[in-house]
Amino acid sequence: MRLSDVTHPNQLHGLTISQLESIAKEIRQKHLETIAATGGHLGPGLGVVELTLALYQTLDLDRDKVVWDVGHQAYPHKLITGRYKNFHTLRQKDGIAGYLNRRESEFDHFGAGHASTSISAALGMAIARDLQGENYKTVAIIGDGSLTGGMALEAINHAGHLPKTNLLVVLNDNEMSISANVGAIPKYLNKMRLSPPMKFITNNLEGQIRNIPFVGEQISPEIERIKDNLKIVTMVQNKVGAVFEELGFTYIGPVDGHNLKELIDTFKMAHTLTGPVMVHVSTTKGKGYSYAEADRVGYHAQNSFDLATGKAKPSTSSKPKPPSYSKVFADTLIKLAEHDKRIVAITAAMSTGTGLDKFQAALPNQFIDVGIAEQHALTVAAGMACEGMRPVAAIYSTFLQRGFDQIIHDICIQDLPVFLCLDRAGIVGADGPTHQGMYDIAYLRCIPNMVLMAPKDEAEMQNMIVTGLTHNGPSAMRYPRGNGVGAPLQDEDIEPLPIGKAEVLREGKDVLLLAYGSMVYPSLQVAELLNEHGISATVVNARFAKPLDTELILPLAQKIGKVVTLEEGCLMGGFGSAVLEALNDANVLAPVYRIGVPDILVEHASPEQSFNSLGLSSGQICDRILNQFAFNKQTVISQ
Secondary structure (H helix, E strand, O other), X not given: OOHHHOXXXXXXXXXXXXXXXXXXXXXXXXXXXXXXXXXEXXXXXXXXXXXXXXXXXXXXXXXXEEEEOOOOOOHHHHHOOOOOOOHHHOXXXXXXXXXXXXXXXXXXXXXXXXXXXXXXXHHHHHHHHHHOOOOOOEEEEEEOOHHHOHXXXXXXXXXXXXXXXXXXXXXXXXXXXXXXXXXXXHHHHHHHHOOOHHHHHHHHHHHHHHXXXXXXXXXXXXXXXXXXXXXXXXXXXXXHHHHHHHOOOEEEEEEEOOOHHHHHHHHHHHHOOOOEEEEEEEOOOOOOOHHHHHOOOOOOEEOOEOOOOOOEOOOOOOOOOOOEHHXXXXXXXXXXXXXOOOEEEEEOOOOOOOOHHHHHHHOHHHEEEOOOOHHHHHHHHHHHHHOOOEEEEEEEHHHHHHHHHHHHHHHHOOOOOOEEEEEXXXXXXXXXXXXXXXXXXHHHHOOOOOEEEOOOOHHHHHHHHHHHHHOOOOEEEEOOOOEOOOOOOOOOOOOOOOOOOOEEEEOOOOEEEEEOHHHHHHHHHHHHHHHHOOOOEEEEEOOEEEOOOHHHHHHHHHHXXXXXEEEEEEOOOOHHHHHHHHHHHOOOOOOEEEEEEOOOOOOOOOHHHHHHHOOOOHHHHHHHHHHHOOOOOOOOOOO
């Protein structure tokens, strides 16, 4: 059987180890060819090929439920659950999603894009199964990086309290999150990986049998079977897993995650046990692709690349790109932190993505990586702020959602000077709904004591970094994924901005464009397009969503009479809502047209495709404004 013949995972039943190894090879090849063409998560999926095949051979996937944590490692799962023929559309608009999606397949039992959710979800399914009198297996597959998340530990605590609830947790231990794992739990898991008793006992048994006179030679064909059986018994008794045993789990492991026979035997035995069971599987991130094995951080995810060399495909543009916002953020923070030892950069397992790996290399004593634990990162920052430090928590907008209560309870209620830096704010592209940074304006704007700002370009970002570090209270700065606009950077003597003050970039009499952050430069382009239709626009860079510059905005709105707000975020509760509220509170009766992301989920696509689908290109915005206010396109601008 070939991989292309597999349309249902139950077709794996009865296949020999040799046949499964052949399919595993095809999975890796298809995986590599697709990511090389489309981009996507590379290393995680390559490491779980054998794990997936072995587990699925021991399950009835018409009944049994498998929940993958995060989901970006589940490409092998997708390839054997009916999506092989469309796999070339991975992460493309209207194509196969880069994460699990319940709407995409009956085999995607729980969607995820954030870490540490799988054990909770699978336990919920197991409890529901028992309450409904049904009988099927429930499995959670979680990585060692995700295990550092508090939610995973909460789920283990709950599951261990339910000794009659059958639940299998497969711990995929590759010693990595995106970057190398940090903390006591990974250190403990590493100790478990290196545990010697299992190998010692089986090898000792083989030696003893072979030394039996007239017997050892004759039973040689049976030795391997005896070794395998004893190995499984030994793994159950392995007291290196005592912590999990004390928490109520039957612990089995560690198991070689690339040995199909050992995996199959282990999973079969685990299914016979009662109550919560943890199988600890040791895998290699990037397995089977030498470049990914050698650079497990760099090949966690890749844009399209040359499969033969492992290198990114050369850009077709000869024009040099401006630096990314992440790079400008890190470089500026390093310069400031070198002169102020109170500044500490904090990340939650995203040092590379946020640019803070460079900060870590330059100032290791002022850098903290807490692992996948955003809630903890924020309260640690609050604790440091209590003692006079200036903590900077750099967390993707979508991941900051996980620490909402900590922002309120630990930071804002106590009015502590914690500076939140929200990378990947707005539309992020192919990662889809779980990663779009849509909601931070809305979910932060409602909290007392919080200051919200967003730079129009990379130079203004530098000013905002200084603003956040000098403000004596909570503040947050959002900025988009990707490169800046090419604004000249400031080398030194960077000045803070006055809190809550906007700036007028262009004056006009017919319509007021109030733009926030990444929508400022598009608004200037819109103003040029409107001018071609005889419409003159005032363009304001709001800078702050909270506090709003009402001293500037209210008189302009009253004078001009037509207001358009522009933001790269959700309209409900966002920047436009803030403007509406301010006008309403001041009894300024001016029509307001809000432009941003409507009340929908933004699916995976390229950022450009998403902007076009949402009507957020400059040309589309111009047409929308003309239609909304029924402007006469022949209007002559008054001089």
